[in-house]
Structures are given as structure tokens and as C-alpha cells.
Amino acid sequence: GAVVSQHPSRVICKSGTSVKIECRSLDFQATTMFWYRQFPKQSLMLMATSNEGSKATYEQGVEKDKFLINHASLTLSTLTVTSAHPEDSSFYICSAQQGRDEKLFFGSGTQLSVL
């Protein structure tokens, strides 16, 4: 089946630093990638949708200047958390979709801890 690789799996950083998370589709071309954030005991909250070669579409309430998304190729999307603060600590998950296929393939997630 389709594989989506996400790394790093865990990152601890100091407040004020920036963190980049990569999401790669390994065996298919992901025309659309999604970035989610999950708080403990809560659902997957969609942060943004990115299509290759175009600007990401952010959900209401998500700061696009803080969460920079780049979908530079059909196999790679990156999420950069700029000037991270402790409240940004969360589990971030990417997912990828090929064409208009109904199934989403998820990365393994990144646990971000901001000290």
C-alpha cells in the first residue's frame, strides 16, 4: 500500500526556535497533502491543505505566518513551525492523497515539545 514518511518523529526545541517537519509520499504522487494537529483526547484538527505548486489553504484560526507550508513537489510537503512557543506543543500529522482518491494515507506523526 501507499506509504507516507514523516520525520522527525519527535522533536524537542526551545521556545523561539523554528522547527521543520517533512512529509514524503514514497510510492505515489501526492497531488494534495494535508496537515493535522491533534491535541490529547481530541480529534484531528485540519490545519491546512496544500496542493503541489500552489499556496496552502489554511483553516480558520490557523496562523499562516506561523505555520509555513511548502508543497514544492508531488512527493514532498513541509510544515515549518516558526518561533515555536510551548502552546505549539502537539502531535502533528500529515496525510497525502493521490488525485481524487478517497483514501488518505497518513504519516506516522511528529510529537513536538517546545520548552
Place this chain on the structure above:
Amino acid sequence: DQQVKQNSPSLSVQEGRISILNCDYTNSMFDYFLWYKKYPAEGPTFLISISSIKDKNEDGRFTVFLNKSAKHLSLHIVPSQPGDSAVYFCAAIYRLAGNQFYFGTGTSLTVIP
């Protein structure tokens, strides 16, 4: 506005018995539904799906039932196994409207050996 709801945050079932996870939705335009399974600190994995033109889809121990009039779907796992212990998310999409997935809040299933 939560368009997909899983009203039971947790469920405990004895090994070998049936697990029934429920999901309700509000948007009658949804035409495809999926269930994902998620272990702690891992990304969700696809489990089973159903199109709105069907009312049942079965895959091994997993069966999804769809009741469109009630805007309700359920996932049945039988027999339940300890390895099934995870958080289960239902998701819905309206394919003609693009790729937006709407997820429920998840139900944490614990299968007791």
C-alpha cells in the same frame, strides 16, 4: 461546527465479543465514509470504507453499516482482539466538493483480554 460526531469517547469490550463504534453526521451531501484506526504516537491507518450507495461493507472481522436516513454509521468488530485496542476515527467526504475530509473526535476502544 462538528459535522461528524462520535459521541462515545471510549468503549471497553471483552476479548471475543463484538465491538460497535458509532458515528453520526449532519451533512446529507457526504457520499463516502471511512474508518481509521490510530495507535498512540502514530498516524492513523485506513481500516474500511463505504460509499453512500451501499448500506454495508465487510472486510474480515470489520463491517461498516450505513443508515443514510438516520445519518448514522457504525463499525462492528467481531470477534474483538486485544490488538484492536486503539482510537477509531470515522471520516466523511463529499467527493464532488473536493478533498475535504471531516473527522469525528474519535472513540478509544479497549479490548480486555
